[in-house]
């Protein structure tokens with residue numbers, strides 16, 4: 596049971612695949628958020644992974660990001676799309692905005708963000724110290740496919756911008772939000788990190804698609820963000836986002852034509868462990 600493309604997102608997505616098989620995968624880092632749902636979409640083999648688990652029981656800080664990316668790679672995935680809900684940090688990035696970021700700022704606090712921490716794997720191998728480049732955290736080819744897919748669905752996306760990832764699960768204070776905006780950052784979320792860096796360490800292409808569900812506390816003048824607001828905007832846009840994701844999947848290159856630098860991210864560095 597193999598797949599070439601992975602999608603880490605809401606559980607509303609995998610029910611639309613053809614011939615779906617539920618696949619339980621274990622990893623040296625423990626269990627991923629849920630089973631992988633592997634099926635066919637536009638002639639491509641796709642593995643969906645519900646980021647928060649079925650029923651959304653895992654908060655952002657308790658997601659086993661290492662297990663999630665490892666599990667995807669272990670079934671053959673080499674390109675990953677990671678849609679997520681975010682808050683807009685500028686008034687022009689209001690609810691319903693689709694922004695495909697090209698930069699990332701990590702403001703998380705407790706998350707393990709590397710496979711190369713010197714801790715032996717169950718097979719006895721020991722990862723070396725490896726420093727990957729994350730200067731450009733997202734795959735340029737995947738970003739292009741996502742932008743093209745959005746435009747094809749008449750959803751003018753914001754091309755580029757900075758996603759700042761906070762620890763959560765609480766939303767930002769007004770002061771934090773004003774500060775994030777003052778840095779020139781675009782949107783704020785809770786799950787975009789460490790997905791991008793772990794994908795890079797596994798030489799996977801990773802593309803983030805952010806859907807703005809609310810204006811963050813410092814960018815609006817009302818009562819601040821509520822969970823209900825976020826869910827409402829997400830529900831109103833979920834069909835559209837799914838269509839964009841499906842088109843983006845279809846627009847990704849075949850593995851034999853993958854020529855971005857993501858595939859050589861470890862270039863020359865000796866990881867000390869065998870990537871799955």
Ligand SMILES: [Zn+2]
Nearest residue numbers: 734800855857
């Ligand atoms: Zn790439």
